[in-house]
Amino acid sequence: MRGLYIGRFQPYHLGHQVVLQKIAQEVDEIVVGIGSAQESHTQENPFTAGERVTMIAGALKDLEATCYVIPLEDVARNAVWVSHVRAMIPSFEVVYSNNPLVVRLFTEAGVAVKRPPMYKREIYSGTRIREMMLSGANWEGLVPEPVAAAIKEIDGVDRLRTVGKDDGG
Ligand code: NAP
Numbered sequence: 001m002r003g004l005y006i007g008r009f010q011p012y013h014l015g016h017q018v019v020l021q022k023i024a025q026e027v028d029e030i031v032v033g034i035g036s037a038q039e040s041h042t043q044e045n046p047f048t049a050g051e052r053v054t055m056i057a058g059a060l061k062d063l064e065a066t067c068y069v070i071p072l073e074d075v076a077r078n079a080v081w082v083s084h085v086r087a088m089i090p091s092f093e094v095v096y097s098n099n100p101l102v103v104r105l106f107t108e109a110g111v112a113v114k115r116p117p118m119y120k121r122e123i124y125s126g127t128r129i130r131e132m133m134l135s136g137a138n139w140e141g142l143v144p145e146p147v148a149a150a151i152k153e154i155d156g157v158d159r160l161r162t163v164g165k166d167d168g169g
Contacts, residue, residue, distance in 0.1 A: 015124025024065035037071035058146025
C-alpha cells in the first residue's frame, strides 16, 4: 500500500520525521508531497521546492519505507486540486493530513484520510523554527542533521532575514 503525506515543509523538522516514521510502519511506500512548490523567498516560505527536496531526501535515508519526494504547485481552484495532485504523483490509497481543507478535498474525492498526531507540536513547528532563525536562537537541534546542513549551505537564515526586511520605502 502507498500513502501520501503533504506539507509545505518550511523547513522539514523532527516533528515531520516522527510522523513519517509512524506512517512507514503502516504502508510500504510513501509519497511526500511538497505543497506550495512555487513559493520561495518569503517569510512564510523561504525555501524553494528544490531546496526542500534536498533537505527531505537527506533526512529520509534512514526510513524503512521507500519514499518519493515530489513538489506540488498550488492551483487556483480547490475543486480541481485533488485531480492535479493525482496527475503529478504515483497512485496512493491513503492520505495523511491534519489540514482541514486537505482532509475535506480528499474525503469528497473518496480517498481514505488519516490524521496523524503531530509530535511535540509546541516544540516542533515550522513557524516557531523560522522565528528562532530570525531571532538568532539555536534552531539546529529541531531539524534532522541533513536539513540543518542544507540550510547552512544555501545561507538560508540570512535569506530569511533579508526577505523579512521592508525596502524602506
Ligand atoms: P501547511 O500550510 O504547510 O501547514 C498548516 C499547519 O499544519 C502548519 O502549522 C503545519 O506545521 C501544521 N502541520 C503539518 N503537519 C501536521 C500534523 N501532522 N499535525 C498537526 N499539524 C500539522 O499545510 P499542510 O497541510 O502542511 O500542507 C498542505 C499543502 O497543500 C499546502 O502547500 C497547500 O497550499 C496545499 N494545498 C493546495 C490547494 C490548492 O492548490 N488549491 C488546496 C489544498 C491544499 P509545520 O509548519 O510545522 O509543518
